[in-house]
Amino acid sequence: MTAIxxxxxxxxxxxxxxxxxxxxxxxxxFLAKHxxxxxxxxxxxxxxxxxxxxxxxxxxxxLAEVKHHFIHHLSIHEAxxxxxxxxxxxxxxxxxxxxxxxxxxxxxxGLYINAVCHGIDILPDPDPEIRSxxxxxxxxxxxxxxxxELDRLDPQYALQVDRSNHARLxxxxxxxxxxxxxxxxxxxxxPVLRNFRTFKVGLExxxxxxxxxxxxxxxxMMLAGLYEEALGLYPHRHLNALNTVGYKELFDHFxxxxxxxxxxxxxxxxSRRYAKRQLTWFKKDPExxxxxxxxxxxxxxAIG
RNA sequence: ACGGGUGUAGCUCAACUGGUAGAGUGGCGGUCUCCAAAACCGUAGGCUGUGGGUUCGAUUCCUACCACCCGUG
Numbered sequence: 001m002t003a004i005x006x007x008x009x010x011x012x013x014x015x016x017x018x019x020x021x022x023x024x025x026x027x028x029x030f031l032a033k034h035x036x037x038x039x040x041x042x043x044x045x046x047x048x049x050x051x052x053x054x055x056x057x058x059x060x061x062x063l064a065e066v067k068h069h070f071i072h073h074l075s076i077h078e079a080x081x082x083x084x085x086x087x088x089x090x091x092x093x094x095x096x097x098x099x100x101x102x103x104x105x106x107x108x109x110g111l112y113i114n115a116v117c118h119g120i121d122i123l124p125d126p127d128p129e130i131r132s133x134x135x136x137x138x139x140x141x142x143x144x145x146x147x148x149e150l151d152r153l154d155p156q157y158a159l160q161v162d163r164s165n166h167a168r169l170x171x172x173x174x175x176x177x178x179x180x181x182x183x184x185x186x187x188x189x190x191p192v193l194r195n196f197r198t199f200k201v202g203l204e205x206x207x208x209x210x211x212x213x214x215x216x217x218x219x220x221m222m223l224a225g226l227y228e229e230a231l232g233l234y235p236h237r238h239l240n241a242l243n244t245v246g247y248k249e250l251f252d253h254f255x256x257x258x259x260x261x262x263x264x265x266x267x268x269x270x271s272r273r274y275a276k277r278q279l280t281w282f283k284k285d286p287e288x289x290x291x292x293x294x295x296x297x298x299x300x301x302a303i304g
Numbered sequence: 305a306c307g308g309g310u311g312u313a314g315c316u317c318a319a320c321u322g323g324u325a326g327a328g329u330g331g332c333g334g335u336c337u338c339c340a341a342a343a344c345c346g347u348a349g350g351c352u353g354u355g356g357g358u359u360c361g362a363u364u365c366c367u368a369c370c371a372c373c374c375g376u377g
Contacts, residue, residue, distance in 0.1 A: 020341075043341085044339090044340065044341070044342090045341055054341095055341080079339080080338095080339080081338040081339070081340095082337075082338040082340080083337090083338055084338085085338090086338090108341075109340065109341080110336085110340080111336080111337070111338075111340055112338095112340080114337080115337080115338080119337095120337050120338070121337055121338090123337075123338065124338095125338075126338065126339065128339095131339085162335065162336080162343090162344055162345070164344065164345070165335085165336090165343055165344040165345080166343075166344085167339085167340095167342070167343040167344075168336080168343070168344075171337090171338075171339095171343095175338095187337070188337095189337065239339090240339040240342080241339080243339075243341085243342065244341050244342085245341045246341080247341095248341095269329095269330070270341080271341080272331095274341050274342095275341095276332090276333090277334095277335095277336095277340095277341090278341090280333080280334065280335085280336095281335095281336075281340095284334095284335095284336095
């Protein structure tokens with residue numbers, strides 16, 4: 001490839017994002033080969049080494065062709081979160097920029113991508129002890145108890161949260177308790193400047209085609225042995241990592257709650273909805289330039 | 305072929321003794337600062353199988369036809 005001056009301004013992180021099954025992996029492998037560089041994965045479920053088939057991991061060949069980071073670097077038993085990913089990814093990206101002017105980051109986890117591109121406020125990590133306490137309050141006294149607690153601890157944030165979302169309420173309360181100050185005092189939401197540029201590639205397909213690909217891929221996963229993989233992970237079904245499309249539906253089947261056909265159908269439905277949520281997230285980000293996943297030539301010239 | 309049953313939103317089903325149709329689910333749209341493939345919110349869909357009849361009024365009653373299901377042959 002052409003020689004590029006390695007000044008800070010020339011360092012470019014190319015983000016490849018889009019809904020599940022749109023073709024992020026294939027494209028990022030192709031582009032990484034073309035630019036002779038490596039790929040950072042921003043996929044919160046491909047982190048876990050115990051989950052393979054259900055997370056549509058890049059194929060062996062693809063992994064052999066291009067070096068990937070943050071794939072299978074965790075066990076489902078480990079606690080992980082965005083800020084850890086932010087720190088670790090920035091570290092790896094920094095090292096890669098010493099050798100490569102262009103680095104790719106591919107994945108579908110919008111929050112994780114944002115954290116790498118623009119940072120995330122420094123907040124207390126999730127605290128299992130506080131969480132189980134809050135969960136108990138929710139079960140015993142209902143969501144209004146959480147709402148009142150947040151009203152008391154952080155009246156300002158209490159006005160803007162989604163009050164019917166217990167997960168948000170609990171997180172906010174958790175922060176207040178762990179930090180000893182209101183969440184809103186810590187929540188700057190100020191983008192952090194990075195020492196590299198970013199170019200965000202959004203991949204999109206017509207909805208019916210995307211859904212067809214999702215449905216087909218679920219069938220392929222089943223043929224590839226998703227059932228057996230999920231069965232093996234069934235004893236660990238309560239771990240957060242396994243609160244994942246493709247596994248939880250099969251767990252329901254193992255519990256005798258649903259038929260296998262229904263479980264597979266639900267995997268498809270949930271994957272489609274997930275894809276929609278991803279699209280909603282990425283579409284809102286004006287930094288994205290949208291392409292068809294086959295438009296590699298256009299994408300290459302856009303990267304420059 | 306005969307007897308019985310069912311036909312209501314894309315799907316599964318509701319609607320007291322007739323007062324002109326609702327839920328769940330899916331679809332569509334959105335929210336999002338740390339368990340995020342998570343969690344949550346909002347919406348649009350129906351000449352109630354078809355044609356007659358009774359009635360002020362029919363998803364509801366009568367009738368014919370059509371479709372499907374079960375049983376007997």
